Amino acid sequence: MANTPSAKKATRKIEARxxxxxxxxSRMRTFLRKVEEAIATGDHAVAFAALKAAEPEINRAANKGIVHANLAARKVSRLNNRVKALSA
Structure with missing residues (x-):
């Protein structure tokens, strides 16, 4: 257990962060789930709209350090390929 004031403050900051x-x-995962559900329906227009809404959220999570930048790029790329495959 933290005893010094600075350690107690650090604990509070960690909990808040x-x-x-x-x-x-959670927000990023919600947007990912919406894209997955749209892909499952098979409707290209809905899936494309969901992807365009999710892409900034995924990138924002990467910029904030929630996920690694490569993970974000990989997810966007793979979702984009799956949405593109619906149109064919």
């Missing part, structure tokens, strides 16, 4: 990071991660 963890809450923010959880919210951001």
């Amino acid at each position: 963890t809450a923010v990071n959880k919210a951001r991660r």
